[in-house]
Amino acid sequence: METKGKHIKNELVPNKSVGIFMLHDEISKYCELPHTKEHRNEKYYECDDYDFPLYDLTIWVENERIRSICCETSCYWKGKNLLRMNFKKFLETYGLQYDEKDEIILEIGKGYQTHKVYDFDELGLQIWVWRNLIRTVIVSNYQDE
Numbered sequence: 487m488e489t490k491g492k493h494i495k496n497e498l499v500p501n502k503s504v505g506i507f508m509l510h511d512e513i514s515k516y517c518e519l520p521h522t523k524e525h526r527n528e529k530y531y532e533c534d535d536y537d538f539p540l541y542d543l544t545i546w547v548e549n550e551r552i553r554s555i556c557c558e559t560s561c562y563w564k565g566k567n568l569l570r571m572n573f574k575k576f577l578e579t580y581g582l583q584y585d586e587k588d589e590i591i592l593e594i595g596k597g598y599q600t601h602k603v604y605d606f607d608e609l610g611l612q613i614w615v616w617r618n619l620i621r622t623v624i625v626s627n628y629q630d631e
Contacts, residue, residue: 494540494541494542495560495562496541496542496543496557496560496561496562497562497563498557498561498562498563498568498623498625500563500609500610500611500625501609501610501627501628501629502627503555503625504543504555504557504561504625505541505543506541507538507541507543507545507552507555508552509552509553509554509555509610509625509626509627510551510552510627511551511552512550512551512552513534513536513545513547513550513551513552514550516536516538516545519538519540519541520538520539520540521536521537521538521539522536522537522539523535523536523537524537532548533546533547533548533553534546534547534548535547542557542558542559542560543555543556543557544556544558553626554624554625554626555624555625555626556622556623556624556625557569557622557623557624557625558621558622561623561625563580564580566579568613568620568623569620569621569622569623570619570620570621571619571620572618572619572620573602573604573613573615573618573619573620574618576613576620582606582609584604584605584606584613585605585606585607585608586604586605586607587602587603587604587605588602588603588605589601589602589603590603590614599616600616601614601615601616601621601622602614602615602616603615605628607628608628610625610626610627610628610629611623611624611625611626612624612626
């Protein structure tokens with residue numbers, strides 16, 4: 487398979503997986519794939535970040551198990567890429583209502599961006615929106631928490 491300069495199409499299955507990466511799997515199952523690893527020790531959260539460049543995904547791992555999958559380039563659901571999709575179109579296309587909304591200010595380069603963050607608890611999705619476009623999709627399984 488020719489993959490240089492290309493990324494794998496990541497298909498979302500809510501509460502379950504993105505592409506080949508399954509929530510709750512042991513991360514060791516995927517460590518033969520090219521990746522980098524970084525340990526994060528945040529104020530309220532500690533985990534290992536695994537970046538898989540071929541899949542353009544970041545996997546957050548706790549206790550050696552996949553906790554969340556972060557998509558910033560592609561995340562296909564029912565044939566449509568959610569990234570860069572208009573948020574209102576997303577809600578209409580999938581007939582969804584969010585459970586919770588928050589705003590987070592991110593420092594990007596020399597400036598700041600205010601992202602709107604929407605939680606869809608039943609689907610295990612967190613959608614980050616800037617300028618009305620989806621910028622990040624985080625997949626988890628809130629039902630297991």
